[in-house]
Amino acid sequence: MADVTADRGAVGVSQGLGRAVILLGPPGAGKGTQAQRIAQRYHLPHLSTGDMFRDNIQRDTELGRKAKPLMERGELVPDEIVLGMVANRIGQADCAKGFVFDGFPRTLQQADDLERICRQYKLGCTIVLHMVVNPALLMRRLTGRRICKAGGHIYNVYERPPRREGICDVDGSELIHRPDDSEGVIGERLHAYDRQTQPLVEYYKSRELLTPVDAMAVADTVTEAIARILDGAIAHK
Ligand code: AMP
Helix, strand or coil: CCCCHHHHCCCCCCCCCCCEEEEECCCCCCHHHHHHHHHHHHCCCEEEHHHHHHHHHHCCCHHHHHHHHHHHHCCCCCHHHHHHHHHHHHCCHHHHHCEEEECCCCCHHHHHHHHHHHHHCCCCCCEEEEEECCHHHHHHHHHCEEEECCCCCEEECCCECCCCCCECCCCCCEEECCHHHCHHHHHHHHHHHHHHHCHHHHHHHHCCCEEEEECCCCHHHHHHHHHHHHHHHHHCC
């Protein structure tokens, strides 16, 4: 992958966390919900590779056309495509203070490349939050998930329903059910997680970067647990 540090110049990392925060866990673990909250709380950019692909699909870009059939089948997009997109995003000025990843890295190759990019940008140690959930809960969380079309606000018809069915509480826009949140595709996505992403748990554990988080709890409790970990990291910076 190309060296992209030049794009950003020598932006310091003294502000903010100055680190990559990774939310690692299977589809349905609550990564999106928690990443939104943490990004807001610590004034960090929220980088969701899934959202980046969905945005490219909506705009019918070449990247979107490549990703679409794979996403529809619940398969991962090839590393070189994901990494090019991520490297460009991290090269933007707002990422100098750190960022929250949701859905990246998902393979060992992506994790290795991220480590290299973080070194290039002189970011501090990556913080990996391992969202631990009972697999039985995942299907319910994913089939019940609804996402606001305008702002990406996340609901769950079983656990966190909107006040008015099908309408976002925050901005009144329509809530949609992601096509890959159907039962058939969810099975494939969970399989892809076990095969390609689960090995990252060992990868980060062996580097002593992994902190487990009980992601079975209600969203507010999970957010507070994550905030305690991040506050601790900031205090010991
Ligand atoms: P998500 O919104 O994170 O559940 O991602 C939706 C889909 O986008 C995944 O099922 C993959 O097809 C694709 N995708 C998102 N992030 C990645 C990634 N880091 N590596 C490969 N494919 C990805």
